[in-house]
Amino acid sequence: MNPAPNLILVGPMGAGKTSIGRRLAERFGLEFADVDQAVVERCGATINTIFEHLGEAGFREREKAALTQLLAQKGKLVSTGGGAVLDCDNRLLMQRRGFVVYLRVGVEAQLKRLGRDRVRPLLQRGDREQVLRDLTAVREPFYMEVADLMLDTDGLSPGGATSTLAQLLAAQWQRSERAA
Numbered sequence: 001m002n003p004a005p006n007l008i009l010v011g012p013m014g015a016g017k018t019s020i021g022r023r024l025a026e027r028f029g030l031e032f033a034d035v036d037q038a039v040v041e042r043c044g045a046t047i048n049t050i051f052e053h054l055g056e057a058g059f060r061e062r063e064k065a066a067l068t069q070l071l072a073q074k075g076k077l078v079s080t081g082g083g084a085v086l087d088c089d090n091r092l093l094m095q096r097r098g099f100v101v102y103l104r105v106g107v108e109a110q111l112k113r114l115g116r117d118r119v120r121p122l123l124q125r126g127d128r129e130q131v132l133r134d135l136t137a138v139r140e141p142f143y144m145e146v147a148d149l150m151l152d153t154d155g156l157s158p159g160g161a162t163s164t165l166a167q168l169l170a171a172q173w174q175r176s177e178r179a180a
């Protein structure tokens with residue numbers, strides 16, 4: 001939404017939300033926050049451990065609580081996990097509390113970027129390519145639904161994507177300093 005007090009990045013695993021988010025936060029003088037990191041800190045356990053003991057549903061509850069707490073603030077750049085858009089309340093909250101950027105990435109680029117990943121529970125099973133295709137089919141409409149702006153990161157370095165986004169955001173995002 002515009003004007004908005006926060007910037008929010010959504011998109012699938014491997015889209016570059018964290019690496020681009022950190023750089024963008026610096027450019028715009030925002031405080032960077034990563035929802036996964038907030039969940040890990042709040043729970044004192046890794047994402048893998050949370051999935052193992054509480055299942056995906058348990059993780060989603062904690063992800064929602066962390067997102068809600070972060071978006072009650074202003075002046076943040078919030079990088080969300082790839083599945084945060086699955087929850088309807090999360091989507092409404094993001095649209096209300098931030099200017100939302102969808103970082104898109106194709107499955108081929110995801111496979112390259114996530115090749116050696118061992119920390120994402122959804123990737124530690126079966127046919128990775130099929131898992132990623134299935135996730136995209138379900139989630140892409142939600143990313144599109146919440147997004148104020150979309151950038152395709154295929155073939156872009158984090159630095160290149162950041163420069164492009166910084167220009168687009170300077171023209172499109174009206175920063176609001178209001179808390180509510």
Ligand code: S3P
Binds near residue numbers: 012119
């Ligand atoms: C998930 C993405 C991960 C993390 C968790 C689940 C998903 O975050 O939240 O492993 O459902 O796509 P990133 O998108 O930052 O990798």
